[in-house]
Amino acid sequence: MSGVGMGFAEILLILLTGGGLGPLLGMPPGPRDEALLRLPPTNAIVYTEWAARGAGKAGAPGVEGMIADQEVAQFLEKVHSAIVDGVIAETENRSPEEQVLGEVLPRLGFELLKHPGCLYLSYEEDHIINGDTPPAMMMSVAQGVRFALVINGEKQADQIAADFLELTQFLPGGERRESLDRLQLPVPLPGIPVTVHRHNDYFILALGDGTLDAAIAGLDGKSNGLADDERFQAGVKRVSFERAGGVTWVDTRQLLKVVTSILEPAGIDAAGTAQMLGLDSLDYFVSSSGIETNGQISCRNFIATGGKTNGILKLAAARGIKTEDVQHIPADVDFAYALSIDVTKILEEVRQILSAVGPGPAQALEDAIQEIDNETGLSVENDVLTAVGDVWTLHNSPSSGGLLFSGIVLTVDIRDAEQAQATYDKVLELIKLNLPGIINNGMSARGAEMKNREFLGQDIDYLNVVDDDDVPLAPALCLTKERLYLALHPQSIKSQLRFLKSKEKSFADQMADDFKLPDGDLLSLTYWDAEATTKLLYSLVPYFGQIIMTEVQSNAAVTIDIFDIPSARAILPYIGPYTSSTVRTPEGIMTTSTSTLPLPVGSAMSTIIPMFSARRVQHFAPVQEAVPADADF
Structure with a gap:
């Protein structure tokens, strides 16, 4: 179907994206439905559960206070009405079937998103794969799949059922x-x-033989499913919140077992390949989101590896980040990122994997490395990897002139200062050889060159461009005994050196306050001052908001206008910093992120704009017959 009013695809997009409100429809979390854990079988490959949407609380911090704010609440209601009224207006002069879709689908979609539910996927391990052609085999594989989507309609179950029946x-x-x-x-x-x-009060969409009966048995308490699985319980406990909004479980061990059973009849040694890549070290993945006591939305992801770092897990085999690794970052940063990655170990692991595959791939890698060495005059392993360390950082500091990443500085720590200086000199010579230099004919000059200036006892090398106003950047480099600095302009490097000499408070001093790190080796961290960025961006919201609202109101059914956009004081009190960290522990890898809800304006408008823009285009398209709804559920 391609022509139900504003377009049935657009309606589905609106519903799938939360009606343009994005994550607002899932936060703050309301009550969980404990009965849902009894539905999936213990061999479930994937299980995702979400709580009901909770109400906001006036004066509360974070997302709860934001949702309850008078301006935000009114704006969200306006957006909701704009979507519903817009869909109805677009279909009111269409066929009776299209009018039903325009009235029922938005209402049903919004209602379903408010309630607790779950979905899960499993595979019948004893299912025999047959078929002489790939399509036939894929169809046979699909017959072994068991999938269910379950939503608790709660007090609105009768209305939800009535809407479903309208669609039948x-x-x-x-x-x-x-x-x-x-x-x-x-x-x-x-x-x-x-x-x-x-x-x-439950609504179940089931795929596969016996799936529906199994789900009903779980809801009736006749089976316990994942609720009794010890691995699942242990995993969820690692990432749990007192107020959880959702949990996701992926049994990678079971997934590998299923994939192996599917592929090996075709002659593929899936188990051997998985072992070679280190995938057999992945036990399970579990994720949970929830609300912290300060109102911040937090998410924890855990990959159970048993502490192994072979194969693909070599990406997490570097040394842990220490406080001194971020000592060079000013305390007032609005963005900071640090990553520890051991490229030498990764290259060694890649060599072992390719060698196990065969001589061809292994030799192709060596040839590629040799080609880079020949073209650059540098040895990737002897000149570069022996010189630099494992910890890379990226930061932007307002006190250093950075505004929304304009003063971004990239660094890498130095492993061997003498080797680093030799490699640095070779790189500079290589750059100079590829620049035209400055050509001066006596009347004018033009070209590009690398220049060197000394500042606070350090050499700064930077690109100087003459007579070309299309080049706003002047990339700069500075090598110290501790690390290599790279920036878009020499001013950022000079500010960095002044900070190091000043002995001012650094970002390292506030790490303990901003990051609640579990025990283990810190592999990455991210800090973003979302409040400072929001203050800057929100100064533009009225201007862009007016442009957007002008288009939105072209649909006569929509009453939302520029006045409805929340003011800065309705948003800023609830915006906190975004932080993220990844830690390697003896049991696995834990990633934790915390943030306040993003501004709702962008998410809402990103859905409203195409919705009403499509209206203009579709007046020129022929209206087709109402679609049979076989694929609409």
């Missing part, structure tokens, strides 16, 4: 069904039943 008139036959009792949906997957069913 688009099924083959064209008659509205009177019940959602094991309603079979027509799908282009022969031999794979897809069923919609209402069980008490």
Whole structure:
């Protein structure tokens, strides 16, 4: 279907993206439904559960206070109405079927997003794969899949059921069904039943033989599923929150087992390949989101590895970041990032993997490295990797002239100062050889060259461009005994050197306050002063907001205008810093991030704009017949 009013695809996009409100529809978290844990089988490959949407609380910090703020609440209600009214207006002069879609779909979509639910995927391990052609084999594989989506309609279950039944008139036959009792949906997957069913207040979409019955048994307490699985319990405990908004579980061990059983009949040694790549070291992945006591939204992700760092996990095998590794970053940074990665170990692991594959790939790697060495005159391993260390940083400091990354400085620590100086000199010579230099004919000069100036006892090398106003950058480098600095302009390097000489407070001094790190080796960290950035960007919101609202109001059904956009004082009190960290522990790798909800304006407008822009285009498109709703569920 391509022409239901403003476009059925656009309606689906709106619903799938939370009606343009993005994560606002999932936060703050309301009550969880403990019964959902009983639904998935213990061999579930994927399980995702989300809580109901909770109400905001006036005066509370973070997302709860923001949601309850008078201006924000009114704006969100306006956006909701704009979407619903816009869809209805676009379909009111269409066919009766299109009018039903325009009225029911937005209401049903918004309602479903408010309630707790889950989805899960498993595979029947004893399922026999057959078929003589790849398509036939893929169809056979699909027949072993078991999938379910379950949503608890709670007090609105009857209204949700009524809306679902309204949509059944688009099924083959064209008659509205009177019940959602094991309603079979027509799908282009022969031999794979897809069923919609209402069980008490729960709505279930099930795919595969026996999936629906198993889900009902879990809801009735006749099975416990993942609720009794010790690995699942241990994983969730690592990432749990007192107020959890959702949890995701991926059983990588089970996934590898299933993939191996599917591929090996075709002659593929999947187990051997997984072992070579280190994938067999991945036990499970678990993620959880929730609200901290300060109102911040936090997310924890844990990959259980048993402490192994072979294969792909070599990416997490570098040394831990220490306080001194970020001592050079000023305390007032609005953005800071640090990463520890051992390229030497990674290259060594890649060599071992390719050698196990065969002589061809291994030799191709060596040839590629040799080609780089020949073209640059540098040895990647002897000149570069022996000179630099593992910790890279990126930071932007307002006191150093940085405004929204304009003063960004990239650094890498030095492993061997003498070797680093020799390599640095070779790199400079290579750059100079590839620059035209300054050509002076006596009347004018033009060209580009590397220049060197001394500042505070350090040499700064920078690109000097003459008579070319299209080049706003002057990349600069400075090598000290501790690290190499790279910036877009020499001013950032000079500010950096002045900071180092001043002995002012550094970012390292506030790490303990901003990052709640678990025990282990710190592999990466990110800090972003979202409040400072929001203050700057929000000064532009009224201007761009007026441009957007001018277009939005071209649909007569929409009453939202520039006045409805929240003021800065409705947003800024709730914006806190964004922090993220990755830590390697003896059991696995933990990533933790914390932030306040992003501004709702951008998310809402990004959906509203294409919605009403599409309106203008579709007046020129022929209106097609209402789509059979077989693929609409």
